[in-house]
Amino acid sequence: MKRYLFFLIFGIGLTTSLFSQEKESMYPFFRFDGVLKTKYEYAPPVGTSRFSVRNSRLGVSGKIYPKVDYRAQVELSNEGKFQVLDLSGTLRPIEGLSLTIGQTSIPIFNSYTTNPGTMMFANRTFLAKYYAGTRDIGFVAKYVKRIGNMPFGIDLGVYNGNTINNPLWSEKMSIAGRLTLGGMKGWRSTMKIYDYPNSPDIHYLLYGADLRYASDNWKIETEIMKRDDKVNGENFVSAYLQSGYSFPLKDSYLFKNLMPAARYDFIDKTGNDVFDVNRLTLGLGFGLSSKPFDSLLRIDYELYFVNNRLDFMHQNEEMDADKLTVELVYIF
DSSP states (O other), rough: OHHHHHHHHHHHHHHHHHHHHTOOTSSSSSEEEEEEEEEEEEEEETTEEEEEEEHHHHHHHEETTEEEEEEEEEEEETTEEEEEEEEEEEOOOSSEEEEEEEEEOOTTTTHHHHHHTTTTSSOOOHHHHHHSSEEEEEEEEEEEEEETTTEEEEEEEEEEETTHHHHHHSSSOOOEEEEEEOOOSSEEEEEEEEEEETTTTTTEEEEEEEEEEEOSEEEEEEEEHHHHHHTTOOOEEEEEEEEEEEESSSOOOOOEEEEEEEEEEEEETTOSSSSEEEEEEEEEEEEEESSSSSSEEEEEEEEEEEOOOGGOOSSSSSTSSSSSEEEEEEEO
């Protein structure tokens, strides 16, 4: 039923947006976005391979009235299941302040490591994949202003602590906070903390910081985050360093740019002498759009160096094995 309702809203929104393009001041108005990621993977140490549709997302956002926004996004097939990702409303009472309630992202992970439309590689970093869910139902306040030429932002959120699509009653809600300095161009740094009491058996405290620099054709990003287990005492630390550059191609019929990229990340159960799992990822992207880091054909190779096997990363032989990935990414 949710699937049919979304497509009904999507169809109505598309019709409305066509008539509202000539006059942007009309309300309501709609903007649409989507991501499609299909890929082939081969794990040489195991000798197995597979095709998969990793992401098939459709989103709609816009305004109902001035200073009254909304956002909806669905995953059409998450391992064969339809899933609602975002469903929220936002009020903007004064300049720079936004108040959002509903199902939305948690201000702890960077969008460029969790959003399939902005990720530099086919697979997420260890800390974005294994630490905690990236969305929940709750309330988040965000304030953004400029201090001189430097953008400054602060996010404070309160959530159910049960991740998405699960509005259970909670005795203790999860709380997230993030401080941001800088914008998505030039230098940017954030510091964040997330108290996540999910159940009597699961209570995590996540905290970390990152540093990023981006220009039109080049970006470099690094982040470190620790996850303390308040119940079982199994604490983890993870970090990554990644970079990519976009070279424009001239007189190419299909590909508009060439994008080599590299990433090193690790995850470690604290107290060990060596990092438990290390990974080196080398990538080469062939841009389908003149915009760097947009729709592309991507080839990645992951090399795993496992010193101590972690159970949650070894649910099958392929999870922590070297992998070749060929991925087609459409962003629209």
